[in-house]
Amino acid sequence: MPNPGQNETQDSASRICAADADAIAEAGRLLAGGALVAFPTETVYGLGADATNGQAVARIFAAKGRPSFNPLIVHVANLQAAEEFGDFSPRAEALARAFWPGALTIVVARREGSQISHLATCGLNTIALRAPDHQIAQEVLRAANRPLAAPSANRSGHVSATRAEHVAADLGDAVAMVLDGGATRIGLESTVVAATGDDISLLRPGAITEEEIEDAISARLLSAPRDAARPASPGQLASHYAPRARVRLNAVDVRPGETLLAFGPGGAGSTYNLSVAGDLTEAAANLFSALRMLDQSGADVIAVAPIPDAGLGVAINDRLRRAAAPRR
Numbered sequence: 001m002p003n004p005g006q007n008e009t010q011d012s013a014s015r016i017c018a019a020d021a022d023a024i025a026e027a028g029r030l031l032a033g034g035a036l037v038a039f040p041t042e043t044v045y046g047l048g049a050d051a052t053n054g055q056a057v058a059r060i061f062a063a064k065g066r067p068s069f070n071p072l073i074v075h076v077a078n079l080q081a082a083e084e085f086g087d088f089s090p091r092a093e094a095l096a097r098a099f100w101p102g103a104l105t106i107v108v109a110r111r112e113g114s115q116i117s118h119l120a121t122c123g124l125n126t127i128a129l130r131a132p133d134h135q136i137a138q139e140v141l142r143a144a145n146r147p148l149a150a151p152s153a154n155r156s157g158h159v160s161a162t163r164a165e166h167v168a169a170d171l172g173d174a175v176a177m178v179l180d181g182g183a184t185r186i187g188l189e190s191t192v193v194a195a196t197g198d199d200i201s202l203l204r205p206g207a208i209t210e211e212e213i214e215d216a217i218s219a220r221l222l223s224a225p226r227d228a229a230r231p232a233s234p235g236q237l238a239s240h241y242a243p244r245a246r247v248r249l250n251a252v253d254v255r256p257g258e259t260l261l262a263f264g265p266g267g268a269g270s271t272y273n274l275s276v277a278g279d280l281t282e283a284a285a286n287l288f289s290a291l292r293m294l295d296q297s298g299a300d301v302i303a304v305a306p307i308p309d310a311g312l313g314v315a316i317n318d319r320l321r322r323a324a325a326p327r328r
């Protein structure tokens with residue numbers, strides 16, 4: 001933890017720690033316990049959470065004040081660790097060998113049976129993986145001994161944080177610890193490519209140029225499909241994150257043939273409750289797995305109880321609206 005009077009100044013800056021061995025060990029313990037720890041990478045500071053813990057991942061969305069869920073990059077030490085969570089085609093593997101550790105995020109198919117939280121991947125069958133090229137980030141991964149979901153450590157809408165002080169100013173108490181590694185080397189997010197099929201396509205321009213990638217794979221990089229039916233980044237389609245079952249929102253009653261997805265104490269005893277306590281962070285962590293679970297149970301129509309449209313509820317309702325939108 002922060003060493004009083006030594007590495008801290010005041011208030012929101014009090015969580016900033018010099019990244020010595022004690023602080024790294026503490027960061028590992030905090031992450032394993034579900035807390036958020038910000039750490040430097042070569043690109044920008046990341047707001048890290050245990051990627052296998054849905055509640056920890058939900059805290060990322062709450063801390064950033066993200067208006068909608070966007071799948072997160074899962075950080076790992078190297079390709080061997082990445083292959084536990086994603087299926088790498090020969091092309092994807094070649095990219096990882098060429099650029100990792102480094103500022104290239106590779107989107108591949110999610111590995112069957114993977115322990116990664118479905119909230120981190122926003123219910124998609126793909127996963128974005130990256131091995132950061134930064135000593136502190138690598139030490140944190142080793143200390144935590146688990147994959148870390150980490151978006152840029154800034155409030156949604158702000159510029160990315162490239163210094164520990166930016167993180168503390170933006171996120172304050174939401175982050176348990178900010179490891180100080182000085183200004184980040186790259187200061188711009190990683191390049192994101194999709195390598196789920198034979199081709200490689202660019203999803204987000206970033207720290208590594210298109211030319212560098214094309215040289216590495218000896219092939220052209222396709223640009224992200226702009227086609228609305230095949231969105232490059234999730235969240236562009238009205239109907240998305242949709243379960244097989246139909247979804248009815250703001251249900252204050254349960255009609256014949258419907259299965260209730262409850263929220264709050266009033267729904268105790270129903271098949272599935274996003275959060276009996278009415279806690280939005282818990283509900284966010286449960287959302288995607290609940291929809292999958294109800295699909296597996298054979299529900300035809302999922303009646304979703306009203307979710308307060310504030311805080312993380314805005315993002316939950318955004319995803320639920322997409323789940324309920326007319327299908328193509």
Ligand code: TXA
Pocket residue numbers: 041043044045046047070071072073105107121124126127128130150151152153188189190191192203204232233234
């Ligand atoms: O440099 C970086 O990439 C920083 C540092 C901390 O590593 N991280 C970062 O994460 O920028 P974030 O969460 O802000 O950006 C993730 C990007 C988003 O554009 C998101 O849409 C995309 O990756 N992404 C994540 N998973 C995806 C997936 N399964 N399919 C397509 N795009 C995905």
Ligand code: MG
Pocket residue numbers: 151152160
């Ligand atoms: Mg960002």
